Amino acid sequence: MLGKVIIILVTFLLQCALSGSAVTFQTPDVLTISYIKKDPNFYKYCKQQLKNVVGIRDEGISNVSCQALCYSANDDPPRSFSNKKDNGGDFDKWARSKEYRGYIHIPSFSVSCDAKGYISSDPKDPDYSDQHNPTQNPEKVVNIERNPYGYTKEYTPYIIYSSADIYTNDATFNGIRWSKIKDNTCLSIFDARASRLSTIARYIQYFLLKYDAPFIYAKVYMTVCCNRQVSVTVHRTVFPQTSLYINGTKVSEQAQTELGKFILSGGKPAKDFKIDEDGNWIIKHIKELIKNFSLSADGHGNLAPYGQDLTWNGKA
Numbered sequence: 001m002l003g004k005v006i007i008i009l010v011t012f013l014l015q016c017a018l019s020g021s022a023v024t025f026q027t028p029d030v031l032t033i034s035y036i037k038k039d040p041n042f043y044k045y046c047k048q049q050l051k052n053v054v055g056i057r058d059e060g061i062s063n064v065s066c067q068a069l070c071y072s073a074n075d076d077p078p079r080s081f082s083n084k085k086d087n088g089g090d091f092d093k094w095a096r097s098k099e100y101r102g103y104i105h106i107p108s109f110s111v112s113c114d115a116k117g118y119i120s121s122d123p124k125d126p127d128y129s130d131q132h133n134p135t136q137n138p139e140k141v142v143n144i145e146r147n148p149y150g151y152t153k154e155y156t157p158y159i160i161y162s163s164a165d166i167y168t169n170d171a172t173f174n175g176i177r178w179s180k181i182k183d184n185t186c187l188s189i190f191d192a193r194a195s196r197l198s199t200i201a202r203y204i205q206y207f208l209l210k211y212d213a214p215f216i217y218a219k220v221y222m223t224v225c226c227n228r229q230v231s232v233t234v235h236r237t238v239f240p241q242t243s244l245y246i247n248g249t250k251v252s253e254q255a256q257t258e259l260g261k262f263i264l265s266g267g268k269p270a271k272d273f274k275i276d277e278d279g280n281w282i283i284k285h286i287k288e289l290i291k292n293f294s295l296s297a298d299g300h301g302n303l304a305p306y307g308q309d310l311t312w313n314g315k316a
C-alpha cells in the first residue's frame with residue numbers, strides 16, 4: 001500500500017518536474033527607431049561620398065544637396081521612454097514631434113502556455129499605431145500627427161515635416177504577422193516598415209543628383225518561447241541610424257553608413273535628362289520640371305541595401 005502511494009507520488013512529482021504548470025507572462029516592449037543623425041562631420045562626409053561614390057563633379061550641386069541633407073537631420077531620440085502607452089506620455093510626445101524617419105513599436109503582450117510547454121492561445125495583435133487604428137492594413141494607417149512610416153524634415157527655409165512615401169511595391173512587405181514555431185513551443189512575430197523621402201524631396205534629390213530615392217526599412221524578427229526566452233533581431237538598411245529599445249530603454253544602436261552606396265541604390269530614372277543649372281534654379285523650377293519628366297510612381301522603387309543587424313536576447 002505504502003509502496004503504491006510512493007510510486008504515485010514519485011510519478012506525480014516527476015510529471016511536475018517535466019511539465020511544470022500553465023503560465024501566462026508578458027513580453028518585453030520592443031521599439032526600433034530610424035532617424036538621420038546630426039553629426040558635425042556629416043556635411044564633409046556627405047560631400048566626399050557624393051564626389052567619390054556617386055560621381056557628382058559639380059561642387060555647387062554637391063553643396064546644395066549636402067546642406068539640404070544636414071538641415072533634414074533629426075534630433076536624437078531620447079535614450080529611454082517611461083510611458084509607452086498613454087496619449088500625452090513621453091513616447092507619444094516624441095512620436096508627435098515627427099523627428100524620425102520611421103519606427104516599429106510592438107507593445108508588451110501576454111503569452112499563455114499550457115503545462116506541457118506549448119503555446120495555448122494566440123496573442124491579440126498589439127495595437128502599435130494608436131488605439132483607433134487597426135494593425136491589419138498598416139500601409140493604410142496614416143495618422144498625420146504620428147506615423148510609424150516617418151517624415152521628411154524639409155527646410156523651406158522654415159522647417160516642415162512631410163509624410164514619407166510608403167512602400168507599396170510588394171503588398172506583403174509592411175505589417176505584422178504571427179505564427180507558432182518549433183512544434184508550437186514558441187511564437188514568431190514579424191513586423192516591417194519601408195518608406196522613403198516625401199514626394200517633393202524625392203524630386204528635388206532626383207534633379208540634383210540624377211538618382212531616385214531608395215526605400216529605407218526595418219524588419220523586426222521576434223521569437224518568444226514558453227521557456228520565456230525572447231530574442232529580437234532587427235534587419236535594417238545601411239542608412240539611416242537605427243536604435244533598438246527594450247522596455248523603453250535603448251539597448252543597441254547601429255550607425256548610418258555608406259551614404260553614397262545608399263544613393264546609388266535608388267537607381268537611375270527611366271527617362272534621362274540634362275539640366276545645366278545650379279541647385280537653387282532647380283528648386284525654383286521644381287514644379288515645371290516634375291511635369292516635364294516622368295519620374296517613378298509613389299510607392300514604387302528600389303529598397304536600399306541592408307546593413308548591420310541589431311539584436312537582443314533575454315528573458316520575458
Ligand SMILES: *[C@@H]1O[C@H](CO)[C@@H](O)[C@H](O)[C@H]1NC(C)=O
Nearest residue numbers: 026028029108247314315316
Ligand atoms: C519588461 O517589462 C515587463 C513588464 O511589462 C517585465 O515583466 C520584464 O521583466 C521586463 N523585461 C526586461 C528585459 O526588462
Ligand SMILES: *[C@@H]1O[C@H](CO)[C@@H](O)[C@H](O)[C@H]1NC(C)=O
Nearest residue numbers: 043058059060061062063064
Ligand atoms: C561649396 O562650399 C564650400 C564650403 O563648404 C565653398 O568653399 C565652395 O566655394 C562652395 N562651392 C560652390 C561651387 O558653391
Ligand SMILES: *[C@@H]1O[C@H](CO)[C@@H](O)[C@H](O)[C@H]1NC(C)=O
Nearest residue numbers: 275285286288289291292293
Ligand atoms: C518644360 O518643358 C517645356 C516644353 O518642352 C519647356 O518649354 C520648358 O522650358 C521646360 N521647363 C523646364 C524647367 O525645363
